[in-house]
Amino acid sequence: MDEKISEAVVRRLPKYYRYLSDLDALGVERISSSAMSKGMSLNASQIRRDLNCFGGFGQQGYGYSVKSLKQEIMHILGIDKAYHVVIIGSGNIGQALAFYKNFALEGYIIKAIFDVDSNRIGKKINNIEVLSMNDLETYLKTENIHIGILATPKGAAQDVADILIKGGVTGIWNFAPIDVKVPDNAYVENVHLSDGLYVLSYYMQRGRF
Amino acid sequence: MDEKISEAVVRRLPKYYRYLSDLDALGVERISSSAMSKGMSLNASQIRRDLNCFGGFGQQGYGYSVKSLKQEIMHILGIDKAYHVVIIGSGNIGQALAFYKNFALEGYIIKAIFDVDSNRIGKKINNIEVLSMNDLETYLKTENIHIGILATPKGAAQDVADILIKGGVTGIWNFAPIDVKVPDNAYVENVHLSDGLYVLSYYMQRGRF
DNA sequence: TAGATTGTTAATCGATTAACAATC
DNA sequence: TAGATTGTTAATCGATTAACAATC
Incomplete structure (x- = not known):
């Protein structure tokens, strides 16, 4: 979690953010890494690994809450301020x-x-x-x-x-x-x-x- | 030379092209991979390796001709046509x-x-x-x-x-x-x-x- | 020729993917 | 509990860097 985060990971964050925003706008409430994998053409392991650079946002057996994950990524990117x-x-x-x-x-x-x-x-x-x-x-x-x-x-x-x-x-x-x-x-x-x-x-x- | 060329290499080509255009505009005639390395903040091995994906454009003991290398890269990128x-x-x-x-x-x-x-x-x-x-x-x-x-x-x-x-x-x-x-x-x-x-x-x- | 620098092979490093134990 | 899915370690893959023989 406090390892150096590679630029490759950072450059995928906006993509996650966009995808989650779209899901949220559609009213989707939860999503698994494997569903994200399909929707975004990324490997599910990679998605879980990327997100875990910043914290454990998921829940075993459930997946991720779209709204709160979106919020977390906004915060990580620093786009939740002016x-x-x-x-x-x-x-x-x-x-x-x-x-x-x-x-x-x-x-x-x-x-x-x-x-x-x-x-x-x-x-x-x-x-x-x-x-x-x-x-x-x-x-x-x-x-x-x-x-x-x-x-x-x-x-x-x-x-x-x-x-x-x-x-x-x-x-x-x-x-x-x-x-x-x-x-x-x-x-x-x-x-x-x-x-x-x-x-x-x-x-x-x-x-x- | 006919191995699959990675996207990382392809995305560096415009950078080479820009750098060589600048050199050419300054009237520089020849350049070595190590000089390019300094000017572009890329590893010299990487530069030689990248260029050799497309052909042996250099000459041992001399380096690369700025004008002709620029021309080659234009051609590789396909930006020499309309x-x-x-x-x-x-x-x-x-x-x-x-x-x-x-x-x-x-x-x-x-x-x-x-x-x-x-x-x-x-x-x-x-x-x-x-x-x-x-x-x-x-x-x-x-x-x-x-x-x-x-x-x-x-x-x-x-x-x-x-x-x-x-x-x-x-x-x-x-x-x-x-x-x-x-x-x-x-x-x-x-x-x-x-x-x-x-x-x-x-x-x-x-x-x- | 001697010096410089390439082209290329081998070594290293880092990123991606697979696997699975942990756990909700 | 059983099923699902995460978090994380281990394996793989690919890209970068180092080294050096070839050669201008």
Whole structure:
């Protein structure tokens, strides 16, 4: 339970969360690891092992309570609390994320958008202010921001990340096509959207083997 | 060389491609696996092993030619040719993707956007026509489309995927928060954007261990 | 040639799966 | 209690890393 938890396990947690949310929405109350196994195309042993990294949530002879397991995973992922977020860059991706309703619903509250383009500064996107990049450093001194979303061009990403980290941000969700580096006490999730398109092209061409 | 190539290897290819593109842009002509190792934070053995899945691109005592290795990887990934693409759904994500200039530059040519919203049908987004979902099936009969990008709500995703596959599409890039299923002769890349945000939250809360 | 670096085999490590005793 | 299903240990599998002979 306090062994180091592998990234493979962590990356399966959102999948469990999604699956359990769906079950819960359908009114399903309990589920066994073998039923989950079928529904999610994962091995039942793996599911039990994954969950037991965090605690014994099941009950022998019964299975797992959908509602409480979902709740546990929300808590493990840390998505049961509110985060203050800024978006840097109001281009296509920045805008799409600013408009994405689910973020607010799930507690990721977008407090401001920053951009270098003077045509955009002062405007609002989905009722969120667009501020000047020049003011980012000062802004971070007064506001308590947890997460920065990088939607800048490649060249600016690392510099902006540095400013965010210096300003106390501990999580960066990076959409720029470059691996941004952060110190050990912060964390970055590099997205690399087009990598997925390349992998898709690979399999379309070569088949699955 | 004709062993089954593991998905782990395939998912590293875009990373190699990005790194080599950067080197090439900087005018670097040759690189050794150990230099790549440092630049990419990957083990040098792993790099040599990965590349040798596809052929012996290096030269003992010299290393790899940046330009030709980049070219080889482009070819392996199948991104050295043109793909015809349709986007389904003209919401936030659909629009952002429609506006994304790099796709066209890299040979992913967006031929049309489909939507159910009559307010959007007939309009243009970044000079690409928005057509009615009702016409998708017919459209696919006359046009040769390789890739469908799903940017629909969750509930519609699987149905639309089925129509795309029936219409001859072999690759689906799915942004809807659900795992879409396709037959064995097609391939789907499920994106699940918010999973990354959850994983980010996890590490922000728990640290890396 | 001597030095460098690959391609590849062998060793290690970690993740997945199977098995089963514990227990609800 | 009997049946079901977990939690967990042991076995297997695959991926990563190390080592080194081949060779440019």
